[in-house]
Amino acid sequence: MNKAFWGLVRKEFIQVFRDRNMLRIVFAVPIIQLLLFGYVVKLDVKNIRMDVYDFDQSRLSREFVNSTSAGEYFLPTPAQIAILDLEANFQDGSRDMALIIPDGFGKGLESHQNVTIGLVADGSDANMTAIGSGYMARMAQKYARDVVNLRMPLEVKYDVLYNPEAESVYFMVPGIVATLLTMVTIMLTSMAIVRERESGTLEQLLVTPISSTTLLFGKVFPFAVLGLFEMTVALVVGVLWFDIPFVGSPVLLFGLSALYLLTTLGLGLFFSTVTSTQQQAMFFAWFFSVFAILTSGFFTPVWNMPKWLQYVTYVNPMRFFMNIVRGIMMKGAGVTHLLPDIYTLAIFGVIVFGFSAARFSKRAR
Amino acid sequence: MSFVSVQGLGKSYRGVRAVNDFTFDVRQGEVYALVGPDGAGKSTVIRTLCGLIDSDTGEASINGFDCRKQFNHIKPILGYMPQVFSLYPDLTVTENLAFYGGIYGVVGPEYLERVEYLYRFSNLKPFADRRAQALSGGMKQKLALSCALMHQPKILILDEPTTGVDPLSRRQFWEILLQLKEEGVTIIVSTPYMDEVARADRACFVFRGEKLAEGKPAELPGLFEGTLYYFDGPPTMETIDRLNRLGDIRARRFGGGVHVYLKRGITLDEVTPALSEMGFDIKDFNPIKPDLEDCFIQLMEES
Numbered sequence: 001m002n003k004a005f006w007g008l009v010r011k012e013f014i015q016v017f018r019d020r021n022m023l024r025i026v027f028a029v030p031i032i033q034l035l036l037f038g039y040v041v042k043l044d045v046k047n048i049r050m051d052v053y054d055f056d057q058s059r060l061s062r063e064f065v066n067s068t069s070a071g072e073y074f075l076p077t078p079a080q081i082a083i084l085d086l087e088a089n090f091q092d093g094s095r096d097m098a099l100i101i102p103d104g105f106g107k108g109l110e111s112h113q114n115v116t117i118g119l120v121a122d123g124s125d126a127n128m129t130a131i132g133s134g135y136m137a138r139m140a141q142k143y144a145r146d147v148v149n150l151r152m153p154l155e156v157k158y159d160v161l162y163n164p165e166a167e168s169v170y171f172m173v174p175g176i177v178a179t180l181l182t183m184v185t186i187m188l189t190s191m192a193i194v195r196e197r198e199s200g201t202l203e204q205l206l207v208t209p210i211s212s213t214t215l216l217f218g219k220v221f222p223f224a225v226l227g228l229f230e231m232t233v234a235l236v237v238g239v240l241w242f243d244i245p246f247v248g249s250p251v252l253l254f255g256l257s258a259l260y261l262l263t264t265l266g267l268g269l270f271f272s273t274v275t276s277t278q279q280q281a282m283f284f285a286w287f288f289s290v291f292a293i294l295t296s297g298f299f300t301p302v303w304n305m306p307k308w309l310q311y312v313t314y315v316n317p318m319r320f321f322m323n324i325v326r327g328i329m330m331k332g333a334g335v336t337h338l339l340p341d342i343y344t345l346a347i348f349g350v351i352v353f354g355f356s357a358a359r360f361s362k363r364a365r
Numbered sequence: 366m367s368f369v370s371v372q373g374l375g376k377s378y379r380g381v382r383a384v385n386d387f388t389f390d391v392r393q394g395e396v397y398a399l400v401g402p403d404g405a406g407k408s409t410v411i412r413t414l415c416g417l418i419d420s421d422t423g424e425a426s427i428n429g430f431d432c433r434k435q436f437n438h439i440k441p442i443l444g445y446m447p448q449v450f451s452l453y454p455d456l457t458v459t460e461n462l463a464f465y466g467g468i469y470g471v472v473g474p475e476y477l478e479r480v481e482y483l484y485r486f487s488n489l490k491p492f493a494d495r496r497a498q499a500l501s502g503g504m505k506q507k508l509a510l511s512c513a514l515m516h517q518p519k520i521l522i523l524d525e526p527t528t529g530v531d532p533l534s535r536r537q538f539w540e541i542l543l544q545l546k547e548e549g550v551t552i553i554v555s556t557p558y559m560d561e562v563a564r565a566d567r568a569c570f571v572f573r574g575e576k577l578a579e580g581k582p583a584e585l586p587g588l589f590e591g592t593l594y595y596f597d598g599p600p601t602m603e604t605i606d607r608l609n610r611l612g613d614i615r616a617r618r619f620g621g622g623v624h625v626y627l628k629r630g631i632t633l634d635e636v637t638p639a640l641s642e643m644g645f646d647i648k649d650f651n652p653i654k655p656d657l658e659d660c661f662i663q664l665m666e667e668s
Contacts, residue, residue, distance in 0.1 A: 007467020011456065018455050200451035207415050208468050209440040209516075 004210045008218025012192065016226065025188070026226055030180050030234045034242070037172050046072050048132045051079040051089055051098040058106030065099070067143050073135045090122040097121045097132055109144070173238035174325040175298040180234050181257060182264055182318050183289045185227040189268025190281040193219055193360075198277060212361040220265040227261060228254065248328035252335065256324050256342065262349030263317045269356035292318040317348040368393040368520065368551050369414070373423035376409050383409040384574040387423070391553060391567075393519075396546050398562050399555040400661070401571035407555035408448060410571070411524045414553070415445045427520060444518035448525045450505050454498035458489055458508055461497055462515070469516035483511040486541050503534025510541065520551040527556060539564050559658045570661050577664040582657065589655035589663055594633065596623040597649045611639050617662065624659060625650060 016022045050068070054061050068074045076099065089095035100118035108115040119136050121129040196202035196219075205215060231254075238244040271284040295302075295309065296318040302310055313319045320341040327333030327341075335342065367390035374387040384406040391397040399407045412418045413425050416436035425432040427439045452461045462483065466476045484490040487507040492500065497508060506526055513521065521542075527535040539561060542552055546566075554565070562568040563582045570577040570585075578588055598604060600618045608616035608625060613636055615626040627633065637647050655663075 003470055003472055004468050007464055010467075011453065011460070011464045014460060015453065015455055199454070200447055200449045201453060203417060203447055204445070204451040204512075205468065206417065207440060207443060207445040208465075209437075209470075210468050 004214050005218045005221075008215070009222050012219070012222035015192075016222070022188075025184070026230065027233070029184075030176075030230045031237060033176055033180065034173070034234055034237045037176055048074050048096045048128060048135075049094065050074050050076050051086070051095050052076045053079050053081055053098060053100045055081060055103040056101050056105035060106035060109050061101045064101070064105075064140075064143050068099070068136070068139055070139075073132070073139075086120050095122070096125065096128055097136075099136070173234070173242060173244045174329045175296075175322065177231055177234045177238070177329075178296065178318060178322045178325045179289075179293055179298065181227050181231050181260065182292055182321070183285070184230050185223050185261060185264040186268045186271065186288060187282060187285040188226060189220055189223045189265050190271035190275070190285050191278050192223065193269065193272035194275055194278050194281040197272070216269070216357055216360055220269065223268070224258070224261050224265060227264070228257060231257060244329070246329050247332035248334070249332075253325065253328045256321075256328075256338070256345070259342070259345050259349060260317065260321045260324075262353045263345065266349065266353030266356040269360050270352070273356065273359045292316050295319060296322045298322060317345060317352070320344045320348075367391060368395075369397075369425075369427050369553065371410065371414070371423070371425045374410060374413060374420050374425060375422035376413065376418065376420045382574055384413075384420070387571075387574070387576055389569055389576065389579060391551060393551050394546065394549050395567065396542065396552045396554070396565045398565035398568040399553070399571050400557070400559065400562050400568050401555075402557060405571040406574035407571050408524055409574070411522055411553070411555055414522055415443065416440075441516065442519040444513035444516070444521045446506075446509050446513045446521070446523040446526055448528070450497075450509060452497050452505075452509055452512060455496060457494050457496050458500070459493045461508060461512060465512040465515045471515055479515060479517075483514060486544060487511050501534075502530045503537065506530055506534070506538060507541070510538070514545075518550065520553070521545065523552070523554040525555050525557065527558065527561065535561070559656075559661065562657055568657075570664055572661075572665050572668055575668065577661070577668055585657055586655050586660045589660045591629045591631070591663075592627045592633070593653055593655045593659055594625040594627070594650040595619075595653045596625050596645075597651065598623065598645075607643055608645075611636060611643075615666065619658075624653075626659070626663065 016026065052065050054065065065076050065078075068076055074097075077095075079098070086098045089098070098120040100120070102115075102117065105115055105117065117140065119133055121133055123129050193202070196205070235246070235250075239246050267288065268285070271281050271288075275281045275284055294300075295305075295313040295316045297313070302313050302319065305313070323341045324333075324338050324345070327338055331337075369391035371387060371389050374384055375382075376384045387406070387410055389397070399410060401407055409418070413420045414427065414432055416432050416439065419433055428442060430436070430438040432439065453464070456464065459480075462480055463476070466472060466479070471479055484493075487510070489504060489507060489511065492504065497505065500508060510523075510526070513523075523542075527538055530538065535558070542554065543564065546552060554561075555571075556562070562585075565582060567580060568582055568585065569579040578585060580588075596604075596608070596616070600621065600623050605616045605618060605623060608614055608623065613628050613631045615628075617624050617626075627636065633647070633650060633652075640647060640650075
């Protein structure tokens with residue numbers, strides 16, 4: 001049993017490291033994805049194009065507008081109040097935000113009263129919205145404190161159009177970690193098994209004394225290792241390069257990732273039993289991954305989805321894993337906080353892996 | 366008692382009959398050939414023996430164990446070489462051998478000894494570090510055979526091992542098989558090549574899923590009925606068509622000439638007038654002894 005198992009594992013690794021495309025998937029993909037996500041997210045929040053509706057037209061209001069252009073975060077453009085149509089410029093994509101300075105802004109500041117300004121953002125760009133409104137809040141505070149020497153805060157009232165839930169940048173890396181682990185393990189496992197079927201080597205193995213259990217574990221184990229390796233790469237790059245905070249326990253994260261792998265490897269196994277070519281397997285894995293990513297809360301929070309779709313997310317194991325990764329990395333969640341997710345993943349794992357293993361063994365006999 | 370027994374095997378794929386009531390026995394140490402054209406059902410029989418498919422009817426057993434229910438008892442003594450090259454093309458010769466060593470539990474000194482033995486007859490040692498995909502067809506087959514022999518099987522089942530292999534390699538391959546027979550290995554081999562049948566102990570003609578005939582290669586041509594002539598003329602389509610137009614004659618291109626079969630009870634004298642009328646010279650028709658292929662073709666046409 002053991003010799004055959006390690007023989008399979010050894011062979012699988014030789015094949016992975018000999019296949020240039022496989023190497024690219026294993027090493028380049030996580031880094032490229034991280035860099036892309038990381039930089040796109042970082043660069044997007046500079047040069048926010050902003051209409052300024054200045055109802056006050058005072059010295060202070062002009063001074064404040066000028067101050068917002070510091071640091072290249074905002075590109076303020078005076079807008080004609082006569083045609084106050086905020087959405088027109090959002091819809092053609094020429095502006096990202098609109099700043100509204102009410103009449104009495106200057107007087108209010110001078111008399112040290114509580115002053116409120118308005119900020120409307122195009123919420124279809126969630127990251128820009130979240131970060132841009134944060135900048136504006138800080139700039140308003142800074143202006144009020146440093147320039148006008150105001151004790152009362154300068155309050156910014158937000159209104160985010162189109163998408164009230166704005167994601168934070170730090171949500172991205174945990175999301176990528178979960179995505180990578182899901183996609184890599186499902187895709188590589190299903191393709192590696194189907195490749196053996198395509199080339200007839202699986203049939204050759206079936207007439208040898210190797211047991212179907214050994215064969216099964218020998219085929220999935222290497223990809224569990226590769227999946228965790230990818231995850232490690234993503235984490236290291238995320239923490240060291242993008243300064244993503246990692247609050248919780250890495251040991252817990254890896255332990256629960258291993259639990260989650262039971263489901264993804266099971267899915268890979270399952271896809272390999274319903275397809276007969278590597279292309280088909282890849283298509284299945286791809287389709288499932290897209291579904292899993294979109295309904296996992298990676299980009300759009302689950303509670304922001306239509307009701308019926310929220311129910312659909314309950315059959316998506318990645319949704320629960322996403323909670324776990326974000327919980328551990330960002331909030332330092334421990335086992336007790338994550339218990340419902342852990343139970344759910346355990347049930348998913350046992351059912352999916354058990355069912356697929358039975359299917360695989362029945363076919364492999 | 367027979368080592369391999371196949372009784373009344375039947376198998377259909379989506380209503381199309383691949384094998385029908387197929388029966389044969391192979392004794393221990395025998396080389397048994399299944400001969401027939403593509404699609405005759407050879408692979409179905411072989412894959413049933415190797416536990417890869419379940420037959421609809423009938424039974425197959427090896428060494429007394431049922432190929433369906435007790436296949437686990439057969440695995441340790443079985444070496445199987447499928448029709449398509451089924452090793453890992455991206456692994457080297459040694460890596461493939463080592464992999465099967467691991468699978469069969471042949472490791473350590475036992476493995477090294479075994480690999481030396483396998484290299485000796487396959488002559489693959491100079492190519493030990495070459496990837497399997499870069500080997501020639503003949504070498505690929507020898508590597509596949511080596512892997513199938515890793516655990517010293519008692520029975521070797523080969524599905525068209527020499528198809529697509531050059532004639533020299535085919536001969537070498539058969540020499541290896543005969544050497545294995547000397548060592549006591551029972552061999553079942555399928556082939557579309559008639560010339561390979563002569564090297565088997567016994568052969569079985571397979572056509573459209575049926576067993577047409579079975580026997581020693583030297584005895585099989587004796588099954589030929591009627592008389593056979595070699596027409597020493599140009600084997601053009603036109604000539605063959607003209608000959609076939611005579612009802613009692615079957616003409617077939619054979620090498621550089623034409624084989625002419627006269628149906629049972631018909632003599633050359635009886636068709637001479639008709640042949641002469643068509644412009645053939647009767648002196649060009651020389652009686653010859655039928656060989657395996659003539660016999661097989663006749664059986665095929667009558668079936």
